[in-house]
Amino acid sequence: MAAPRMAPPSGMSRRLTFLFALAAGVAVGNLYWAQPLLGFIAGDLRVTTATAGWLAGHRDATRVRRRRAAARTAR
Structure with a gap:
């Protein structure tokens, strides 16, 4: 009889959490x-x-310019 397969752990490991935070x-x-x-x-x-x-x-400046241009065209 074959050994039962273990399910992969759910959630993120501590190492992966640290990597994402970094x-x-x-x-x-x-x-x-x-x-x-x-x-x-x-x-x-x-x-x-x-x-x-x-x-x-x-x-940031590019983002502001795009918002202003979008606001002008929406008028």
């Missing part, structure tokens, strides 16, 4: 880590701080 922290932190360094980044690239800020906030 990935989420890196994703969110990536948006903010460059901000305190904008002065140094601007100096190294020989651009204004505003231009260096664009590099760090480009994704």
